[in-house]
Amino acid sequence: MKKFGLFFIIIVSLTVLITIAGGRKKKPIIQSNVTKMLTPLQEPDLSGATVGDWVIKQEMSDAEKLNPVVTNDATADEIISYYLFEKLLEQDRITYELYPQLAKNMPTLSEDHLTYTFELKDNVKFSDGTPLTGEDIIFTFKAIKNPFTDAQALRNYFTDLDRVELVDGDKYKVKFTFKQPYFRAIYAIGDIKIVPKKILDIENINDRLSWEMLNEANETLDPAKYPEMKKFADFLNQEDVSRNPKYVVGSGPYKLEKWVTGQQISVVRNNDYWNKDEGKVYPEKIIWRTISDQNAAIAAAKNKETDLMYVIRPIDFVENVKNPEQFGLKKALVLEPVYSYIGWNNNSPLFNDPKVRMAMSYAVDRNMIIDKIFYGMGIPIQSHIFYKSQYVDSTLPVIPFDLEKSKELLAEAGWKDTDGDGILDKVINGQKVDFKFTFTNNNNPTRKQTALVIIDALKQIGIQADIQDYEWSVFLDKVKKHDFDAAIMAWQLSVGPEDPYQIWHSSQADGEGSNHISYKNQRSDELIELNRITFDDSVRKEILNEWQEIIYKDQPYTFLWTPTGRYLYSDRFKNTRWYSYPNSPLMKEWWSSRDLARYK
Amino acid sequence: MTDYIFKRILLFFPTLLIITMITFVICRMAPGDPTEMRIGATGEAMKTGAKNQITQATKEYYKKKFGLDKPIWQQYFIWLGNIAQGDFGNSFKDDRPVINKILERIPVSLTISLLSFLLIYSIAIPVGIYSAARQYSYGDRATTVFLFILYSLPNFWVATLAIFFLCSPEFWNIFPTGGLTSLDYETYSFWGQLWDRIHHLILPVLITSLASFAFLSRQMRSSMLEVIRQDYIRTARAKGLNEKTVIMKHALRNSLIPIITIFGGLLPAMVGGSLIVETIFTIPGMGQLFYQGILDRDYPLIMAELLLVAVLTVVGVLIVDIIYSIVDPRITFSKKAA
Numbered sequence: 001m002k003k004f005g006l007f008f009i010i011i012v013s014l015t016v017l018i019t020i021a022g023g024r025k026k027k028p029i030i031q032s033n034v035t036k037m038l039t040p041l042q043e044p045d046l047s048g049a050t051v052g053d054w055v056i057k058q059e060m061s062d063a064e065k066l067n068p069v070v071t072n073d074a075t076a077d078e079i080i081s082y083y084l085f086e087k088l089l090e091q092d093r094i095t096y097e098l099y100p101q102l103a104k105n106m107p108t109l110s111e112d113h114l115t116y117t118f119e120l121k122d123n124v125k126f127s128d129g130t131p132l133t134g135e136d137i138i139f140t141f142k143a144i145k146n147p148f149t150d151a152q153a154l155r156n157y158f159t160d161l162d163r164v165e166l167v168d169g170d171k172y173k174v175k176f177t178f179k180q181p182y183f184r185a186i187y188a189i190g191d192i193k194i195v196p197k198k199i200l201d202i203e204n205i206n207d208r209l210s211w212e213m214l215n216e217a218n219e220t221l222d223p224a225k226y227p228e229m230k231k232f233a234d235f236l237n238q239e240d241v242s243r244n245p246k247y248v249v250g251s252g253p254y255k256l257e258k259w260v261t262g263q264q265i266s267v268v269r270n271n272d273y274w275n276k277d278e279g280k281v282y283p284e285k286i287i288w289r290t291i292s293d294q295n296a297a298i299a300a301a302k303n304k305e306t307d308l309m310y311v312i313r314p315i316d317f318v319e320n321v322k323n324p325e326q327f328g329l330k331k332a333l334v335l336e337p338v339y340s341y342i343g344w345n346n347n348s349p350l351f352n353d354p355k356v357r358m359a360m361s362y363a364v365d366r367n368m369i370i371d372k373i374f375y376g377m378g379i380p381i382q383s384h385i386f387y388k389s390q391y392v393d394s395t396l397p398v399i400p401f402d403l404e405k406s407k408e409l410l411a412e413a414g415w416k417d418t419d420g421d422g423i424l425d426k427v428i429n430g431q432k433v434d435f436k437f438t439f440t441n442n443n444n445p446t447r448k449q450t451a452l453v454i455i456d457a458l459k460q461i462g463i464q465a466d467i468q469d470y471e472w473s474v475f476l477d478k479v480k481k482h483d484f485d486a487a488i489m490a491w492q493l494s495v496g497p498e499d500p501y502q503i504w505h506s507s508q509a510d511g512e513g514s515n516h517i518s519y520k521n522q523r524s525d526e527l528i529e530l531n532r533i534t535f536d537d538s539v540r541k542e543i544l545n546e547w548q549e550i551i552y553k554d555q556p557y558t559f560l561w562t563p564t565g566r567y568l569y570s571d572r573f574k575n576t577r578w579y580s581y582p583n584s585p586l587m588k589e590w591w592s593s594r595d596l597a598r599y600k
Numbered sequence: 601m602t603d604y605i606f607k608r609i610l611l612f613f614p615t616l617l618i619i620t621m622i623t624f625v626i627c628r629m630a631p632g633d634p635t636e637m638r639i640g641a642t643g644e645a646m647k648t649g650a651k652n653q654i655t656q657a658t659k660e661y662y663k664k665k666f667g668l669d670k671p672i673w674q675q676y677f678i679w680l681g682n683i684a685q686g687d688f689g690n691s692f693k694d695d696r697p698v699i700n701k702i703l704e705r706i707p708v709s710l711t712i713s714l715l716s717f718l719l720i721y722s723i724a725i726p727v728g729i730y731s732a733a734r735q736y737s738y739g740d741r742a743t744t745v746f747l748f749i750l751y752s753l754p755n756f757w758v759a760t761l762a763i764f765f766l767c768s769p770e771f772w773n774i775f776p777t778g779g780l781t782s783l784d785y786e787t788y789s790f791w792g793q794l795w796d797r798i799h800h801l802i803l804p805v806l807i808t809s810l811a812s813f814a815f816l817s818r819q820m821r822s823s824m825l826e827v828i829r830q831d832y833i834r835t836a837r838a839k840g841l842n843e844k845t846v847i848m849k850h851a852l853r854n855s856l857i858p859i860i861t862i863f864g865g866l867l868p869a870m871v872g873g874s875l876i877v878e879t880i881f882t883i884p885g886m887g888q889l890f891y892q893g894i895l896d897r898d899y900p901l902i903m904a905e906l907l908l909v910a911v912l913t914v915v916g917v918l919i920v921d922i923i924y925s926i927v928d929p930r931i932t933f934s935k936k937a938a
Contacts, residue, residue, distance in 0.1 A: 056783065062884075064693065064694035065694055065695075070695075072639070150695060152657075152658045152661050152662070153639065153658065156657070156658060237695060239694075239695065239696045239697065239700065242694075261704055261884060262705075262882075262884025262888070263779055263780060263781075263882070263884060264779075264783065287783060289779070289783070290882055290884075291777070291778055291779075291882045292879050292882055292888075293760075293763075293778070293879055293880045293881075293882065295760050295763055295764065295880070296763050296767075296777045296778050296880055296881065296882065297777075299763045299764065299767050299768045299777045300767075300777040300778065302768050302769055302770065303767060303768060303769060303773060303776075303777055304769075305776065305777060305783075327769060471632070471895070472895065473631070473632030473633065473636065473637055473895065473896075473897055474631045474632050476632070476633070476636055476637075477631055477632055477633055477636070480633075480636070512659070599784075
């Protein structure tokens with residue numbers, strides 16, 4: 001969706017580019033000292049808080065499905081996770097620690113790290129009044145484990161889940177049994193949104209599906225053998241179950257009111273919410289309104305048609321909304337768990353030497369790029385682990401912009417200009433190779449600008465680089481097939497302890513795994529594997545520290561920066577807290593006083 | 601005549617078959633992987649860790665579910681068989697039946713297109729007639745220049761400017777920025793609701809129409825000029841009929857033929873929608889659906905839309921041929937005895 005308004009983006013970015021390429025010394029509007037610009041996390045402000053006013057959030061694209069078992073898109077995930085449904089455990093938005101939500105306490109873990117036993121709160125009710133019990137939890141996990149439901153994305157986390165059952169028939173005590181220990185299993189269980197069995201399994205089909213059958217079906221994948229399993233899956237996969245308020249029922253503080261495809265999704269406050277006293281929520285209604293064009297979205301915010309939006313382009317945030325107070329708006333900048341990097345294809349003869357990759361990292365002027373292209377809104381990073389996480393190795397120094405050092409390293413790696421054509425060369429396998437490569441880009445204008453700045457610096461040390469744009473799905477295809485030299489990309493991270501397996505383990509380097517750059521290092525593999533079965537946090541810190549150092553030395557990526565999340569929001573709200581968390585603002589906390597309320 | 605129409609309708613099927621075959625193959629040959637897009641890597645940042653650990657098994661699962669594991673020719677015949685039974689398949693993106701997604705959006709695109717065509721025709725044809733009747737007058741030149749300026753303004757630019765200047769408190773805040781209705785639409789009275797809808801439609805309809813004014817009125821002008829030079833018009837004038845009767849009664853009917861040809865292409869355009877206008881004004885119409893379908897490599901959706909457009913084009917051409925014979929009795933499709 002972000003590709004809409006493309007022409008305008010191109011025009012704007014060309015203007016910016018010309019300014020940069022022209023070398024005019026334009027003073028950056030905001031200095032790169034980003035920590036000073038970040039919106040601080042305020043203390044809760046609840047004095048005089050009143051229930052009522054609505055919050056309207058702009059979204060780039062409509063949600064796809066609102067049933068948490070089968071959904072897999074970002075817009076839906078926000079609505080489902082924080083407003084409609086609840087989970088056994090929730091993650092603290094500040095400390096990133098887990099705490100019980102539907103569970104009474106944290107689960108007890110057996111010594112072999114294979115079983116997790118949860119005790120449930122006994123006063124939880126779905127918004128239709130039915131109590132939430134262990135039956136619903138077992139049902140939810142059976143629906144995920146059912147190989148014919150569209151829960152494939154979630155099912156990946158539970159390939160090792162053997163069974164979920166009540167303990168001694170107690171409806172408020174459930175036990176999860178795994179086949180193998182894995183430290184993130186508790187995060188995976190805790191993150192599942194619980195759906196009501198009574199509404200989604202009218203015929204009680206799932207009572208007849210045993211865990212043995214489910215596990216078997218996952219291996220044979222033969223629907224003819226399990227007609228009932230297939231029948232239930234067909235029901236759950238239906239369009240209506242993911243869209244109709246009759247079926248979209250959770251235990252959360254809001255209820256789905258209405259979904260107008262492509263226009264808006266609205267949820268209303270659940271007045272019978274079981275956790276009214278603790279989980280205080282204020283807006284009577286929250287609406288996600290689709291506005292796919294960024295210019296229109298900003299106009300809508302100025303026009304008071306929306307109350308909250310994420311501004312995609314840095315230039316819009318700074319230039320297009322210069323005086324937010326004029327429109328009753330405020331700006332917020334927060335660090336969210338995302339980072340950009342340049343992936344060097346480690347399989348390429350150009351980049352298979354760590355010295356060369358280090359040299360490339362020295363040739364990237366991070367501060368200048370952050371200042372000029374991101375208006376100072378970003379923070380340089382050195383590691384795969386989220387900047388704010390307690391597991392990040394903050395002792396790793398940022399690699400400075402130093403072309404001399406870069407040249408030195410390249411010479412050490414054997415790259416010299418022997419034929420005097422201005423381009424470095426080296427004899428590889430008996431053949432003289434010039435240092436030429438191409439950045440693969442996905443039509444993203446800021447990444448293109450970044451690449452152009454880097455290309456310019458590389459030229460000065462005798463390297464010729466180009467850039468080639470591709471549409472997103474083609475770009476993705478190329479990256480997955482390792483068909484590129486270098487690409488500027490980004491990862492969205494999880495908060496809390498990271499499992500680098502998916503991206504960094506060498507088993508993921510072949511085929512279409514996420515180790516797109518084919519990075520392979522034996523010690524790194526060992527540490528990653530060890531991390532997966534480590535349940536002691538202080539040990540984990542040591543493991544991850546050592547691992548980060550290895551990655552730093554090898555520089556398979558040039559780590560660039562964590563960009564800031566840029567939000568515009570209405571100044572009539574109080575208790576607008578900005579968390580360094582995915583989906584930073586939590587709109588259900590927001591309130592406005594009676595006299596300022598727009599919707600009463 | 602009925603014979604002719606019957607034959608034409610029979611010809612539909614092989615035509616459509618060839619169209620769908622070609623589009624099906626082109627669709628599959630384009631780079632990009634629908635399973636990848638389905639899994640959720642649709643944003644600018646790919647996700648890691650707890651949220652999206654994508655395994656090869658996931659991709660295989662979707663490949664099988666979408667039937668992409670079979671050879672292309674088999675996929676085509678399966679698709680064809682389903683279409684014959686009225687089943688357009690489910691969207692790869694969200695598993696909704698494609699037909700529902702399309703039916704939901706057709707009324708929106710149709711409303712905007714119909715209004716915009718009414719607007720275009722009711723302005724462009726009189727302007728074209730006026731220009732032809734008063735060729736090279738100041739009025740003719742002024743409208744020509746003005747229409748050409750309109751013609752050369754790109755849609756997205758005008759739309760962006762319109763939002764900037766007409767929908768923002770910084771300048772004039774006359775129109776809503778987008779959508780089809782206000783958020784509290786349901787609380788309005790009947791007239792309030794009607795006005796709310798119109799209010800939301802004014803800018804999209806106007807901007808959709810801009811470029812077509814010039815095109816259509818120039819067409820009208822030139823075909824009118826051609827007719828005016830004919831002998832029978834000279835005869836009519838020589839008989840002493842007044843200019844108005846000559847133009848409106850004798851010339852108009854014949855000069856409409858090229859306009860009818862254009863009308864034939866309107867049918868697919870009417871349901872096709874406009875990507876740019878729909879995107880900028882957040883109108884959930886067909887253009888947007890189709891474009892997003894292409895980005896997502898949502899084959900069933902793409903094929904259904906292409907089929908729809910193909911059918912409408914073929915039907916449009918047929919309708920045009922029939923109207924021809926009504927407007928101009930000299931055109932006939934049945935063999936006459938010599």
